Amino acid sequence: xxxxxxxxxxxxxxxxxxxxxxxxxxxxxxxxxxxxxxxxxxxxxxxxxxxxxxxxxxxxxxxxxxxxxxxxxxxxxxxxxxxxxxxxxxxxxxxxxxxxxxxxxxxxxxxxxxxxxxxxxxxxxxxxxxxxxxxxxx
Numbered sequence: 001x002x003x004x005x006x007x008x009x010x011x012x013x014x015x016x017x018x019x020x021x022x023x024x025x026x027x028x029x030x031x032x033x034x035x036x037x038x039x040x041x042x043x044x045x046x047x048x049x050x051x052x053x054x055x056x057x058x059x060x061x062x063x064x065x066x067x068x069x070x071x072x073x074x075x076x077x078x079x080x081x082x083x084x085x086x087x088x089x090x091x092x093x094x095x096x097x098x099x100x101x102x103x104x105x106x107x108x109x110x111x112x113x114x115x116x117x118x119x120x121x122x123x124x125x126x127x128x129x130x131x132x133x134x135x136x137x138x
Contacts, residue, residue: 034093080119
């Protein structure tokens, strides 16, 4: 796991955060390492997403959000800071792929999503079940 940039987070030597995943490394390495460390994982693919409605649908499906999810910013923030619906014995990792087109098409919405991710990660920092949001660059 030492060749994996996620290793310091998984071993607890670096706190969980929103991180970039290098373009040259396969994202399966991050997912496999997280699972091996007892973390739960989800892959949020944003290919073809150009607006908030598409983003909310992608989040609902990829993250398997609970039935009470209201498909709006506040509800997404609530889901990510109340992870009772996503049990984990370790931490949780959300791998975000193919996000660049959405960020370019909807920069204001992308900014809100980044804030929600950062706030959720901060909320879980220092707990036994930290949250990492991993932004795949490739």
